[in-house]
Amino acid sequence: MKIVDAVWEKRNLGVETVDFTIEENDEIQNVKELLLKYDAPYQVMHVPSGKTDVLLSAGELGFSVIEVNIKLGHQMKDVSIPRLFQRYEKGISYHDAEREEIEKILEIVEQGEMFITDKIAKDPCFGKDKSGYRYRCWCEQVLENNASVVVCQYKNENIGFEIYTVNAETNKATNIVGGVFPKYTGGGLGFGPLWVELLHQKEAGIKSVVTSVSSNNIPVLKLHESLGYQVQDMTYILIKHLDC
Numbered sequence: 001m002k003i004v005d006a007v008w009e010k011r012n013l014g015v016e017t018v019d020f021t022i023e024e025n026d027e028i029q030n031v032k033e034l035l036l037k038y039d040a041p042y043q044v045m046h047v048p049s050g051k052t053d054v055l056l057s058a059g060e061l062g063f064s065v066i067e068v069n070i071k072l073g074h075q076m077k078d079v080s081i082p083r084l085f086q087r088y089e090k091g092i093s094y095h096d097a098e099r100e101e102i103e104k105i106l107e108i109v110e111q112g113e114m115f116i117t118d119k120i121a122k123d124p125c126f127g128k129d130k131s132g133y134r135y136r137c138w139c140e141q142v143l144e145n146n147a148s149v150v151v152c153q154y155k156n157e158n159i160g161f162e163i164y165t166v167n168a169e170t171n172k173a174t175n176i177v178g179g180v181f182p183k184y185t186g187g188g189l190g191f192g193p194l195w196v197e198l199l200h201q202k203e204a205g206i207k208s209v210v211t212s213v214s215s216n217n218i219p220v221l222k223l224h225e226s227l228g229y230q231v232q233d234m235t236y237i238l239i240k241h242l243d244c
Helices: 007-013 028-035 052-057 083-091 099-110 128-144 191-203 218-226
Strands: 002-005 017-021 042-048 064-074 092-096 148-154 157-167 172-180 208-214 230-241
Touching (some): 007 017, 007 128, 064 218, 083 092, 092 191, 099 128, 099 148, 128 157, 128 172, 148 191
Parallel strands (some): 017 042, 172 208
Antiparallel strands (some): 064 208, 064 230, 157 172
């Protein structure tokens, strides 16, 4: 089992956090003994799919499942717009975000209305405001490491964004965070940022892409699948509060 003092969450959430990652060969008795040694107010546990012995013991250890992290991959062999969305194709465009656009994106993210299915937004001990601030901090962190920011437009109006990083050695991308802005949800344009991100990556010669989606957000999972992403792995995310 990997144990990390998640010091960044102290800044993001205002609470001491410890993060546990369960591994396939971990024995349940050893897991129990180690977990009971920690008293951080907020604890997060990552359990690989199929590790049911840990899941079945989670309740007695004070943990509850809040989501399943679904890892997706795209091989970039075919980047095409699904037929369902073809009526929007002529109006969709994209470009690298400018400095002013990035600041506007961060402001919208911090408002807490974009990622309302996130485990922090869904957690009554935190909520949407904490989630929005945490996402802003996350975006700022990856931007410091030269992440790419793609702006999606529809009829020349910014409707969303995507942020991704690239491993220069493997030429593989990791999609970090993004989506359609709240004012454009429900209008059929949710696919736009995801699609133009793939176009941007293909133009850059990216060989493959990985990303993650929460089980709390089935519509976004379906959007990814419609664009050619395939499920690669799943991890249960459990949480525990000692002071909430």
